[in-house]
Amino acid sequence: MFRLNGAASRTAVAAVQRASSSSTQASVSGKAAAASSLIGLTAFTAVSGAGFAYASEDILHPPSYDFAHKGYLTSFDHGALRRGFQVYQQVCKACHSLERVAYRNLVGVMFTEEEVKAMMADAPDVEDGPDENGEMFMRPAKLSDYLPSPYRNEEEGRMANAGAYPPDLSLMKKARHGGEDYLFALLTGYRDPPEGVELRKGLYYNPYFPGGAIGMPQQIFDDGVEYEDGTPGTASQQAADVSAFLAWAAEPEHDDRKRMGMKWCFGLMMMIAATGWYKRFKWSVIKGRSISYVN
DSSP: OOOOOHHHHHHHHHHHHHHHHHHHHOOOOHHHHHHHHHHHHHHHHHTTTTOOOOSOTTOOOOOOOOOGGGSTTOOOOHHHHHHHHHHIIIIITTTOOOTTOBHHHHBTTTBOHHHHHHHHHTSOOEEEOOOTTSOOEEEOOOTTSBOOOSSSSHHHHHHHTTTOOOOOOTTHHHHSTTTHHHHHHHHHOOOOOOTTOOOOTTOEEOTTSTTSEESSOOOOOTTSSOOTTOOOOOHHHHHHHHHHHHHHHHOTTHHHHHHHHHHHHHHHHHHHHHHHHHHHHHHHHHHTOOOOOOO
16 A cells, blocks of 8 residues: 655665664663753754754654645545544544544534434443533533543553553644654564563564653554455554544644635635736836937
8 A cells, every 4th residue: 555765765774773783782771861851852853943852762663654645735534534533433442542533523524414313322331411400411412522431531541551641642643753654563563572672571572652652562463454345354444543543633624724725726816917018018118118328
């Protein structure tokens, strides 16, 4: 589905070699990690206008993948968005929330209104109120409600995940350097740690995650999701679809913004042409006249 740019591929291979070689030399202690983080933060502050700086050189930057919506004049693949939502529902929803996405946002993008209402019928009741007696009450979900969180509060989420709170995925595409490329690389980047790297219990090796040790185990496997449209449920297909869906969740106005930009560019071109013609028309008398000096 995706093609790696030549330069990106060479950079990725070189980064893997650097990460493996540096990891085999020594493990970073707590004080060294803190000092490295401070150095990375200082570097980021100094070059914040130019890009991102990482505290560790062991991080592997994600390659650039050919997502359908990356072009200047291209939109989201809405079939991929529907499949990505299915992956989120069956894989990610158990731990991660989408607190900034409402049911109504799904209508007309990947589902019809009837399909969303059928989905809401299976959703948990929503606490609302207060009523005329000043008491809160439970009611069925409606289109204006946001997708429910898997946990009632942060403490419950930490208790269920050994103290780590799974982040909300609504703006994850914007919160991580590389966007959807990072999400795809992270989901498909799990591997055995290189020689000399020891991980604490409950951590897993992923070179795309800062530090290489991530608390989330691998979630995407071949045939882990059976797509409704018959698309083969390979691990890379699932990762690509859910990455595209999370890119849409962070920027649901993406297609409208590009469409409006095209209209404005066309309007500006017409204005420039009209202004040029008007300028030539009004100045033609002055620019076309001849001035003669007589003694």
